Each structure stands twice: as C-alpha cells, then as structure tokens.
Amino acid sequence: MHSLVRPLLGFGLLIALYALLCLEVLHRTVAALLVASIALLIDVFYRYASFDRILASIDLNTILLLICMMMFVGVLSRTGAFEYIAMKISRRFGSRPYALVSVVASITAAISAFIDNVTTVLLLLPIVLEIVERARMDPRPIAFATVFASNIGGTATLIGDPPNIIIGSEAHLGFDSFIYNLAPATALCMVFTLVLLKGLYREWFSEYSKTLERLKALGIELVSERAIEVDHYVVKRALAVLLLVVAMFILEDFLKYPPAVPPLVGVGLLLTLVRSRISVEEALRSVDLATIMFFVAMFVVVGATDSLGVPSFIAKGIAFLAHSFVTQMLAILWISALASAFIDNIPLVASMIPVIKALAHGHCAEPLFWALSLGGCMGGNGTLVGASANVVAAGILEKRGYHVSFAEFTRYGMMVLITTMTICSLYLVLRYGLG
Numbered sequence: 530m531h532s533l534v535r536p537l538l539g540f541g542l543l544i545a546l547y548a549l550l551c552l553e554v555l556h557r558t559v560a561a562l563l564v565a566s567i568a569l570l571i572d573v574f575y576r577y578a579s580f581d582r583i584l585a586s587i588d589l590n591t592i593l594l595l596i597c598m599m600m601f602v603g604v605l606s607r608t609g610a611f612e613y614i615a616m617k618i619s620r621r622f623g624s625r626p627y628a629l630v631s632v633v634a635s636i637t638a639a640i641s642a643f644i645d646n647v648t649t650v651l652l653l654l655p656i657v658l659e660i661v662e663r664a665r666m667d668p669r670p671i672a673f674a675t676v677f678a679s680n681i682g683g684t685a686t687l688i689g690d691p692p693n694i695i696i697g698s699e700a701h702l703g704f705d706s707f708i709y710n711l712a713p714a715t716a717l718c719m720v721f722t723l724v725l726l727k728g729l730y731r732e733w734f735s736e737y738s739k740t741l742e743r744l745k746a747l748g749i750e751l752v753s754e755r756a757i758e759v760d761h762y763v764v765k766r767a768l769a770v771l772l773l774v775v776a777m778f779i780l781e782d783f784l785k786y787p788p789a790v791p792p793l794v795g796v797g798l799l800l801t802l803v804r805s806r807i808s809v810e811e812a813l814r815s816v817d818l819a820t821i822m823f824f825v826a827m828f829v830v831v832g833a834t835d836s837l838g839v840p841s842f843i844a845k846g847i848a849f850l851a852h853s854f855v856t857q858m859l860a861i862l863w864i865s866a867l868a869s870a871f872i873d874n875i876p877l878v879a880s881m882i883p884v885i886k887a888l889a890h891g892h893c894a895e896p897l898f899w900a901l902s903l904g905g906c907m908g909g910n911g912t913l914v915g916a917s918a919n920v921v922a923a924g925i926l927e928k929r930g931y932h933v934s935f936a937e938f939t940r941y942g943m944m945v946l947i948t949t950m951t952i953c954s955l956y957l958v959l960r961y962g963l964g
Contacts, residue, residue: 535577539837542568543871546830550914550935557913557923557935558819561826568833578836586832587825590789591647591917595824596816597792598651601774603815604799604807605767606655608760615659623660626737630730631723633657634674638682638719642689642712644778645788646679646918654925662929664740669931670733673938674726676922677910677945681722684906685715688781691788692878692905699882700898710899714956718907718949725948729941766802770795820924827914831873840880843868848884855962857888858900859954865904866950870911870942878905896961903953911946913938 542564549560572578605611622629633653641649657675661668683689687697687707696702727734777791800809834840843864851860861881868877878901885897909916913923913935919942923933 535837536839536842538571539834539839539842542571542830542834542837543839547871547912547914547935551939553934556819558823558826561823561830565826565829565833568830572833572836578833582836583829583832586835587828590787591828592821592824593789594645594792595647595821595917595921597789597796598648599816600796600812601767601771601792601799602651602655603812604763604803605652606815607807607811608763608767609758610760610764610767611655611659613759614656615663618656619660619663623664624741626734627727627730629660630671630674630726633660633671634678634723634726635719637675637678638685638715641679641682642685642715644775646683646690646916647921648778648792649679649682650676650918650922651925654922658925658929664737665744666737666740667733667931668929669926669933669937670726670730670941672922672926673941674730676916676918677722677726677942678719679918680909680916681715681718681907681949684718684903685712688779690906692874693902695875695878696882696898696902700894702895702898706895707902710895711902714899714903714953717956718952721948721952722945725944729944760806763803763806767799770799770802773798817924817928819927820920823920823924824917827873827920834872839872840868840877843877844880844884847881848888851888854896855958858896858957858962861885861897862900862904862953862957863950865901866908866946867911869905869908870915870946874905874909874916881905896957899961900953900957903957904950907949907953908946910942910949911939912942915942 545567546560546564549555549564550557554560555563569580569583572583573580618629618632622632637649637653640653654672654675657671658668661671680690684693685708687693687702687704693707697704697707774791774795777794778788781788781791796812800807800812847857847860847864851857865874865877865881868874881901882898885894885901888894888897909919913919913933919938923938926933
C-alpha cells in the first residue's frame with residue numbers, strides 16, 4: 530500500500546497544477562511556482578528526494594537555450610527582416626488563408642526535423658504573427674498550427690526531439706533508422722493535421738477572407754509592396770551566425786556536446802559582431818522572464834513527480850495491462866502520448882525504455898521503440914504545457930497582447946493528438962503488427 534502513496538502524491542501535484550492552469554485563477558507562472566514550492570516541501574519533508582536532487586532537475590541546457598535564442602531573435606527583430614519576409618509570404622499566400630496555414634506549418638515541420646522545436650518556433654513565429662496581424666486577424670489559430678507542426682516534424686529524425694536522442698542511444702538506433710521508420714508516419718500525420726485544421730479553423734478562415742474583402746473595399750491592400758527598411762549589416766551577420774548554429778545543432782549528437790552550446794556560441798558571436806548597432810542591454814530586453822520562470826518551476830514539479838515514481842508507475846501499468854505484441858505497441862503509443870501531454874516526455878521515455886526491453890520477449894523491440902517515439906514526441910501537442918514549444922509560443926503571443934488559455938489550447942491540441950495517434954496506430958499495425 531505504501532508503494533502507492535508516492536505516485537498518488539505525484540499525480541495529486543499534477544492534478545493541482547492543471548486545475549490551476551485550467552481555472553486561470555493565477556497567472557500560469559505563479560501557478561507553477563506555487564505547485565513547485567509544495568512539491569519541494571513534500572519531497573524534502575518526507576525525504577523522498579533531497580533539495581539538491583530536485584534542483585538538479587532544472588534543465589539548464591533548456592534554460593540557456595531559451596535565453597540565448599530569445600536574445601538572438603530579439604536582435605533579428607530589430608533589423609526589419611521579419612517584416613520583410615512576412616511581406617513576401619503575404620504577397621504569395623496572404624489572400625488564401627488555408628494555403629498560408631499549410632505552407633507555414635509544412636515549413637515549420639520540415640525545419641523542426643533538424644533543429645530543436647523551441648528554436649524553430651522562436652525563429653518562425655514572429656514572421657507568422659507579422660503576416661496575420663497585417664490582416665488585422667487574431668493570430669492564435671495559425672500560431673497553434675505552427676506549434677503543432679513543430680512537435681510533429683520533430684518526431685521524424687534522431688535529432689528532432691530530445692526523447693528520440695534518448696531512444697536512439699539506449700536502443701542503438703541510428704539516424705537513418707529513425708527517418709526510414711518515422712518520417713512516413715510524421716508525413717501522414719502532417720497531412721491529416723492540415724485536413725483537421727481546415728475543419729477546426731473553418732470560421733477563422735471565413736472571417737479572414739471577409740476581413741480581406743473589407744480591407745480591399747476600403748482601398749487597403751494586404752499584400753501590396755511597401756518599402757521596409759532592413760538593416761543589412763546586422764542581417765548578413767545574423768544569417769551567417771544562424772547557419773553556424775544550425776550546423777552545430779545537426780552535429781550535436783555526433784560531437785556529444787549539450788544542446789545549449791550552439792545558441793550560446795551563436796548569441797555570443799552575434800553580439801560581438803553587431804555591437805556597434807545593437808547593445809547587449811537591448812538584446813536582453815527580448816528575454817521573456819515570465820516564460821523562463823515558468824520553465825524553472827515546471828522542471829521542479831517534473832523532478833518531484835519523477836522522484837515520487839510517476840513515470841515508472843505509468844510504465845509498469847502498461848506492462849501489466851498489455852499482453853500481445855500489438856496491444857503492447859498500441860498501449861505504449863497511446864499511454865505515452867496522453868502522459869506526455871501532462872508530464873515531461875524525457876523522464877517518461879527514460880522510464881519506458883527498460884520496460885520495453887523487458888516486454889520484447891524474443892520479438893523485435895524496434896516497433897515498440899517507434900511507438901514510444903511517436904507517442905512521446907507528438908503527445909506534447911495535447912495541452913499548453915505538453916511541450917516546451919507550446920509554452921514559448923504562448924509567451925510570445927502574450928507579449929503581443931493575445932492571451933492563451935490552457936483550455937483554449939487543449940481544445941485544439943487534444944483533437945490534433947487524437948487524430949495523429951489514430952494515424953500512428955494504423956501505421957504501426959499495418960507496418961509492424963501484421964508480420
């Protein structure tokens with residue numbers, strides 16, 4: 530009985546956090562800090578984990594990556610480059626809202642396969658917002674589509690999402706294996722997600738078209754060329770540094786350095802090269818401290834629930850409930866997806882790996898690992914706090930005056946999660962379950 534107390538406490542902390550997020554009685558950063566403080570008191574008072582161990586769960590790699598990329602994007606945002614790119618995309622797709630969403634989401638998914646999702650969202654979302662705000666429309670639907678695409682696209686490769694790196698290392702699966710086995714599933718999920726969004730955003734697309742007609746009647750052309758002053762001096766140096774950062778991200782798994790190294794090197798080099806135009810104080814003003822503190826608090830909550838045995842409890846539940854190979858594969862897919870919508874997918878995936886090895890029982894374990902990857906990575910679309918990219922996007926939107934509620938994001942995110950997991954279920958059964 531005592532063995533159940535710890536995971537139940539962990540689930541209680543998660544329920545308290547998500548209740549506060551859904552009710553919105555507190556700002557999400559305040560809610561996360563409150564639950565994190567309670568989690569620390571429980572773990573330290575009952576000696577489930579030491580204070581140092583809980584604090585060690587704060588992933589400084591992620592925090593540094595966020596701060597550095599926010600500064601990088603802050604420098605770029607002062608050059609006029611985002612406005613220029615937005616104008617070009619608006620000219621081509623701005624009058625066709627569904628085409629605009631499809632193109633932006635597809636580009637995001639493709640880039641996220643090779644660059645960290647958070648970095649992709651930080652780079653692309655300002656451009657997306659600029660495009661939609663030119664049409665005087667609420668940008669949240671297309672921002673959500675961008676986030677969904679980043680989480681789907683990041684599943685396709687070994688380096689696209691941290692859980693894949695863990696799976697690849699523990700299961701000895703290479704870069705080519707991930708592309709061969711997961712890229713077709715992610716491509717299918719993107720296609721069906723775009724079809725789903727066409728239905729979910731029907732009213733938004735209709736209002737967008739009506740707004741364009743009203744603007745045109747007033748003599749306002751959304752997609753007309755206009756002079757935009759671009760600081761070419763800063764842009765050229767920023768693009769050169771960005772190419773270096775991208776190359777370092779791609780080489781990260783092979784050279785074995787932490788994910789914070791590329792953006793840290795990049796922002797340091799960029800601020801050195803453009804010091805005559807943009808000061809470090811200006812770049813630091815682009816750092817969203819509310820978002821950073823939310824991540825710190827969430828890492829504490831995740832560390833506490835991990836020490837309370839929540840991920841391992843979920844993994845043992847799968848082993849107990851599923852018996853045949855196909856049911857095990859589907860159970861791993863759906864449970865990891867639903868769990869990843871609410872708890873960090875990295876400790877969840879780490880806890881699931883030994884269970885999968887034990888479940889194999891002479892079968893080839895690879896399909897079970899592909900199920901874990903698909904569920905663990907794409908499950909982040911389910912809720913606002915399911916993936917780092919979701920929280921970052923919400924922070925960017927709120928800085929521009931658009932509030933993102935937990936319930937609103939989840940309403941769309943759960944539909945995307947159910948759709949993609951259904952596609953993945955069919956894919957896994959047809960490709961690996963009939964042999």
